[in-house]
Amino acid sequence: MIDVSVIGCGNMGSALITGLAEAGGYRITAYDVAPEALERIEQYADRTTTDLDDVTDSEVVVLAVKPDIVPLVLEDLELDADRTLLTIAAGVSRDLVAAEVDAEVVRIMPNLAAETRNMAAAVSWDEPNEHVARMLDDLGEYVVIDEDLMHVATALNGSGPAFVFYLLGAMADRAAEEGLDPEDAEVLAAQTFKGAAEAVLRSDRDVDELIDAVCSPGGTTIEGMEVLWDSDVEAVVGDALTAARRRSEELAADAEAGDDADESAEQ
Numbered sequence: 167m168i169d170v171s172v173i174g175c176g177n178m179g180s181a182l183i184t185g186l187a188e189a190g191g192y193r194i195t196a197y198d199v200a201p202e203a204l205e206r207i208e209q210y211a212d213r214t215t216t217d218l219d220d221v222t223d224s225e226v227v228v229l230a231v232k233p234d235i236v237p238l239v240l241e242d243l244e245l246d247a248d249r250t251l252l253t254i255a256a257g258v259s260r261d262l263v264a265a266e267v268d269a270e271v272v273r274i275m276p277n278l279a280a281e282t283r284n285m286a287a288a289v290s291w292d293e294p295n296e297h298v299a300r301m302l303d304d305l306g307e308y309v310v311i312d313e314d315l316m317h318v319a320t321a322l323n324g325s326g327p328a329f330v331f332y333l334l335g336a337m338a339d340r341a342a343e344e345g346l347d348p349e350d351a352e353v354l355a356a357q358t359f360k361g362a363a364e365a366v367l368r369s370d371r372d373v374d375e376l377i378d379a380v381c382s383p384g385g386t387t388i389e390g391m392e393v394l395w396d397s398d399v400e401a402v403v404g405d406a407l408t409a410a411r412r413r414s415e416e417l418a419a420d421a422e423a424g425d426d427a428d429e430s431a432e433q
Contacts, residue, residue, distance in 0.1 A: 167191060167192065167193055168191065168192050168193070168225055168226060168297050168300070168301070169192075169193045169195070169223065169224040169225045169226070170186060170192050170193070170194050170195070170224055170225070170226045170227075170228065170301070171194075171195040171196075171197060171220075171221035171224035171226070171227045171228065172194065172195070172196050172197065172211075172227075172228045172230055173197045173198075173218070173221060173227065173228065173229050173230060173231060173239060173243075174197070174198060174229070174230040174231035174232075174235075175196050175197075175198040175200075175203040175204060175206065175207050175230075176203065176230070176231075176232075177278060178230050178254060178276065178278065178280075179196075179198075179207075179228070179230035179231075180203075180206060180207045180281070181276075181278045181279075181280040181281035181285075182228060182230060182276065182280050182305070183196055183207050183210050183211055184207065184210050184280070184281045185280040185281050185282070185283050185285065185304070185305045186210075186301065186304065186305070187210035187211070188210075188283060189283060189304035189305070191300075191304070192301075193212050194210065194211045194212050194213070195211065195212065195213045195214075195215060195220060195221055195224060196208075196210075196211035196213070196214045196215070197214075197215050197216070197217075197218060197220065197221050198214075198216065199216055201216065204216070218239070218242050218243060221243075222243075222244060222245055222246075222249070224249070225249065225250065225297055226249070226250045226252055226297050226298065226301070227243075227245060227249060227250070227251050227252065227269070228252045228253075228254065229251060229252065229253040229254065229255060229263070230254050231255065232255070233255045233256055233257050233258050233417050233420075233421060236253070236255050236258050236262075236263070236421075237266075240263065240266035240267065241266075243266075243267060244267075245267050245268060245269035246268060246269065247268045247269060247270070248269075249269040249270070250269060250270045250271075250272060250295055250297060250298060251263065251267055251269040251270070251271050251272070252272050252273075252274060252298055252301075253271065253272070253273050253274075254273075254274055254275065254276055256275070256320050256324065256414050256417055257317075257320075257414050257415070257416070257417025257418035257419075257420070257421055258273075258417075258418070258421050259273075259313065259418065259421070259422075260272075260273045260290065260313060262421060262422070270292075270295065272289065272290070272291045272295050272298050273289070273290045273291075273313060273316065274287050274288065274289045274290075274298070274302070274308075275287060275288045275316055275319045275320050275323060275324045276305070276323075276324070277323050277324055277326065277327050278327055279306060279327065280305045280306065283304065283305050283306055284306050285302075285305040285306030285307070285308075286306060286307055286308070286323040286326075287302050287305070287306065287307070287308040287309075287323065288308065288309055288310075288311045288315075288316065288319035288323060289302060289308055289309070289310055289311070290310070290311060290312065290313040290316060291310070294310075307367065316414070317411045317414040317415050317418070318411055320410065320411065320414040321407045321408070321409075321410035321411040321414060322407060324410075325407075325410040326407075329403065329406055329407070330359060333359075334352075334355045334356060334359050335355075337351075337355045337358075338351040338352045338354075338355040338356075339351075341354070341355065362376075377391065
């Protein structure tokens with residue numbers, strides 16, 4: 167049993183709490199300043215609290231607040247060196263967080279699929295952390311990356327679900343326009359994305375080989391793929407990812423600037 171506290175019960179914090187509760191093997195404390203946020207996840211947490219001191223006895227403390235709130239939380243958060251602070255804040259480096267706490271700091275970029283234990287996550291740490299690795303395994307799939315690649319991961323798996331929702335919606339909407347019941351179209355589109363993603367994860371073949379496996383000469387799929395290959399959709403999707411990556415870099419610059427301003431004020 168791992169004691170885990172989650173600071174911040176917004177969308178991402180709630181998804182992590184829900185997924186960990188479904189996985190089992192965790193004693194979960196949920197912290198938020200808003201009682202209504204705690205009420206929404208009360209059934210999944212072993213304890214809810216508005217007192218930050220209640221999280222300090224947990225083995226892993228998850229900092230699941232917006233980047234601009236991180237400094238405010240860290241001012242009042244005291245963690246011993248044998249604790250782990252897991253931060254998910256976009257653009258906030260481990261160095262900035264580690265300067266404020268004695269705990270080991272691990273940074274991840276998760277996504278909302280943690281709620282259904284289908285999360286894609288990127289993690290950056292100095293050494294593998296057993297508790298964090300188990301949590302990430304229980305919530306989905308993860309990769310270990312250098313921290314300077316977190317901006318790309320933020321765009322890919324952090325923002326990526328929204329891009330996938332958009333594409334899924336476009337396919338379902340057109341199928342509905344072509345006559346399918348809208349709810350049926352959404353189910354088929356969603357399951358198609360799910361199945362295709364599983365094929366990528368489980369198959370030894372790369373994406374291009376999987377496309378070829380679906381495309382029969384003169385068949386329906388190749389006809390549709392010709393439209394995609396002749397369009398600029400690949401560049402547009404890439405541009406969406408690049409825009410998200412740039413925004414992550416801007417958030418990091420803002421965080422660094424705020425830290426520098428605080429240091430100047432102290433001198």
